[in-house]
Amino acid sequence: MKAKAMSKNTVPRHLLITRDSHAETRLDLIKEALAADLMVPYLGPGLLQLGCAKPPVPHTPEAIASALNARAPAPSKIRTNMWSVAQFIEQRRHRRTLQGWMAEIFAAPAAPTVLHAWLATLPLSLLVDSWYDGAMRAALVATGRTDVVEIQGVTRANETKDIWTKAYDLSGIELDPVPPVETVLYVPHGSIRPAANFLVSDSDYVEVLTDIDIQTPIPDQVKQRRNNRGFFFVGCRFDDQMLRTYALQIMKRSDGPHFALIDGSVLTRNERRFLAECAVTVIDMPIDEAAARLAGSPS
Known part of the structure; x- marks a missing residue:
């Protein structure tokens, strides 16, 4: 059964969850689709836990909130909300302080996992990395590839021009305009490198969320490359409206089908509703087993 046999799903009334042998079969088809550039990987911070019990950098928004709280305690009612804690610091201590503390929090290099390394070797038109750690970038750098451009979301608080993103090659040189390349690495929330x-703060997202429904903040290169493809979410959670909004708008107008590798037992009601409405099928399998199956040969 070839990757092209993965036809577009219609929106289900109920969330579809596959397990056991059905999940293995589905994952093998996803592997074929990724190798054929028919699917876009959408990576989340949970991927950092693959092969690493304690990642060197925070791997949840709550962990970032905790790290920021250690530097400037926020009111108890917002203490676990990363976006609100960051906004509190920006208002009380200045944007430069928030920027510096985020750089400290993510200073330790996050080593690419086996899944990052495998994805870096594929002829993918588009990858999405939704966290700040830079592991996917590091994996691409390790291959020696020169046909990759990274496009990062940037805060408008530091800009005098009307821009939403900046682009870099893998050596860290800023590019304007973006040249034609084989692979675009899209990092919508920014990254520690380069x-x-x-x-990260509420104010960072005010203008983005105002315009994201009409797609203005999303780069043209991303809009073009998501066409005729589905999305494969790995290491992602959708338990906050911000995370759901970004995922929805980035995969908007893509053909599908869409899949998410996630523990079905931990899904919140809002996550289940979101995944069902977006026709995202859940593959309920431990991430280490799934990574071995994708990056290696099926057993």
Whole structure:
């Protein structure tokens, strides 16, 4: 059964969850689709836990909130909300302080996992990395490839021009305009490398969320490359409206089908509703087993 046999799903009334042998079969088809550039990987911070019990950098928004709280305690009612804690610091201590602390929090290099390394070797038109750690970038750098451009979301608080993103080659040189390349790595929330760009506070997202429904903040290169493809979410959670909004708008107008590798037992009601409405099928399998199956040969 070839990757092209993965036809577009209609929106289900109920969330579809596959397990056991059905999940293995589905994952093998996803592997074929990724190798054929028919699917876009959408990576989340949970991927950092693959092969690493304690990642060197925070791997949840709550962990970032905790790290920021250690530097400037926020009111108890917002203490676990990363976006609100960051906004509190920006208002009380200045944007430069928030930027510097985020750079400190993510200073330790996050080593690419086996899945990052495998994805870096594929002829993918588009990858999405939704966290700040830079592991996917590091994996691409390790291959020696020169046909990759990274496009990062940037806060408009530091800009005098009307821009939403900045682009870099893998050596860290800023590019304007973006040249034609085989692979675009899209990092919508920014990244520690190469320039410590972070969208993290509530104010960072005010203008983005105002315009994201009409797609203005999303780069043209992403809009073009998501066509005729589905999305494969790995290491992602959708338990906050911000995370759901970004995922929805980035995969908007893509053909599908869409899949998410996630533990079905931990899904919240809002996550289940979101995944069902977006026709995202859940593959309920431990991430280490799934990574071995994708990056190696099926057993």
